[in-house]
Amino acid sequence: MSTSTDERPATSELEPTRGQRFTGWAANYVDERTSISGLVKELGRKIFPDHWSFMLGEVALYSFIVILLSGTFMTFFFQASMVPVLYDGSYVPLKGIEMSAAMASTLDLSFDIRGGLLMRQVHHWAALLFVASIGLHMLRIFFTGAFRKPREINWVIGFLLFILAMAEGFTGYSLPDDLLSGNGLRIIDGLVKGIPIIGTWISYLLFGGEFPGEDVVGRFYVLHILLLPAILVAALGVHMLLLVINKHTQFAVPGRTNDNVVGVPIMPVFAAKAGGFFFIIFGVIVLIASLFQINPIWTYGPYDPSPVSAGTQPDWYIGFADGALRLVPPGWELELGPFTLSLNVFIPVVVLGLFIVVVAIYPFIEAWITGDKREHHIADRPRNAPTRTAIGAAGVSFYAVMWAAASSDLIATHFKLSIENVTHVIQALLILGPIIAYIVTKRVCLALQKKDREIALHGYESGRIVRLPGGEYIEVHEQLDEYERWKLVSYEDYKPLMLRPNAKGRITAGERLRARASNWFFEDRIAPVTRTDIEKPGHGEH
């Protein structure tokens, strides 16, 4: 379109310019040695559908690149050593204080290297954004059912990336060896020691002796900059590869079907948009880092097992685990003969473990319940899968309550409440919150579906009141055009599974369970509007 408005002569008709000759030569040179033209042909015009929510994954990807760049800069200055040194840098209040080389080099990076503080803050803010955007991206995938066949494996890989991102976050948080990160490690030490039978030894091996020892920073450094990033990059590569193979999901906009992909091609529109978006994400992170301070370790001081300040908070993504620890009621510790079983530590670990396992395998659970083996490339509107959306809402509330619990002390001091009451309320919410969220969400979804059905059949209220000859007043309904209606009526419909005997004439326990689960999933449903419904006379009036 735009080329037709360009009045300049099309250069290709003329003698090739020097630049064109060079490009042609270079392309030929590379292709003759790599046959890369095949890749360009395959991928160059690949189609990407557009929707604002599809950019959440992009945010994650781009913030990861920012993390790699800023992190690499910091490795040139950071010393991953817990050898005690006397600080002798520019920050006067800590001069002469004994601290680890890790802490001292982090202070040097902040106070004696131009741009060092900026890079530290870029790294930290980007890390927070990285985990946050992965979380939101996962929620988008979940609530639109984009994890269904053929994307179950990619969901699991994405889940792995989320866990790796948190592990990266925690190991990175521990490296400066300041008071806060040391207390974080102390809690990890306590957690690990609470694992039955092997806990004491795992802690001993992790810290290279008694806590805190002089090894953990060096070991976490290797995990943080080598092992975890290597696994993360590999998993990310597979994640992207499967995205290309499976092609992106799309919403049910007119013209889009389960069998096509409608959108913009990689070259040039998507490349420009996505490439531009990378720069925007990078720019926003740098802007935040230049305006807002994060993790000012010099105000905390070096790690010392004795002091701690009140109201300290972990980075946000560790909050749910810290909150889970706080919610355990008093007295959860058993003595089994000579052994001590720390249920107050072990139960939260197990509950969190089960929670994330359920998240990881949810696609397989739902596939088993629905028995649906078809490929799905149309993203659901969350309301059109009420039970799934309600399960998601319950999971989100469970996570959110634990997350809020990590700030129970701040909630108490800020709102002048007693910490005991705050804790008891959050404990109750941990159980009640997901139940309430489930029920409310399911009802809201069904109500929205009913509203959609109503609008698809009867149109919008136009606000135009008409008086009929008989004296009756009616409000005229404006009908939707077929494009608008399509968005409301195009969704999958399921009904509960009938319990039938299998080929051997038997009804297995597994099938019984599945029928019950299917009934729970699909019992309450609003069927999509059919052609007959629309053509039925009497609609579109009153």
Place this chain on the structure above:
Amino acid sequence: MANDHDGTNPRAGTTVEKYGEHNQPTAGTAVVSSDSVQNPGFEPFRARVADLDPAVARAQERRVSAWFVLSIIGSVFAIVAYIIFPIDGTPGSIRNNNFFLGIGIALALLAVGFGAVHWSKSLMDGHDLVEQRHGTRGTDATREKAIEVFELGNKESGFGRRTLIRRTLIGALVVSPLPAVVLFRDLAPAENPVPLLKQTMWAKGVRLTRDPSGTPIKASDVTLGSAFHVIPDGLNESEHKLEEKAKAAVLLMRLKPQDLHVSAGREDWNYDGIIAYSKICTHVGCPVALYEQQTHHLLCPCHQSQFDITHEAQVIFGPAKRPLPQLPITVDSEGYLIARSDFTEPVGPSFWERKL
């Protein structure tokens, strides 16, 4: 979209139907209705102003270039800021360096981003393109070929036939990583950690000293209602200072003797109402650093466990189970507070072998 699966919509068709025989039992509980609303096809394309008006297109072009020029300005500004805002250790210089350098880089990056996105949205071809999907599974022919590859491999190697080779190979591969596991044993020293966790620097006659200065404390210094953070004498010179401190940190308080509920066997653990308790939380090991003078409660700021000092540090709230261990104390001939012995039980978080 159910109507994609009914085979009546020429525009739709379905990935699944290409493998019709396979999916007989697999549509699960989906309701496949032949009566669903038809996909109306694409909405008509709406041209943008720049598509229709060359003058607008040229204006957009200038706008995109302006963003890119702005980016160059941002980059140059950042380099200039790096030079003209040196840091000399004062907070102000660091703030300026961080701020101006950051603003320059942010501008350089954001402007490239805005320019590129604006270019793609206003000037690049705005038509949606359509690409067909194909079933993810390989075609039957491909799958047959793949199976053939495996069969040939099996036949030519005899992997399936020669069971002795197969089983010993699997055995060898299973056992081969074990040396790697063993290699990690020396992540920690050879000695058993359990005895280490059960002893601290405290011993009979060790003076209680102030944290962090290490000066000894006279019983007469500890007034009613005061609290001291305490470390054992000699800790600051210890080779494993932090490891010892993580076990030996103590909180010292003085209450009225009649307020203390002392259990049998602990009558001489306090000295005239002066009591010493481990500062390391029995939950996961944070320092229980907050002493509430009025209620005589100790609060752990990490997970809010509370301990009642008048009742020998029993847990009254929070996830901790065990009371904080008490350090038996008395005074020496010069009036300084000293320990009567080490703690009589392990301090800090519980661990499996704690009672062994």
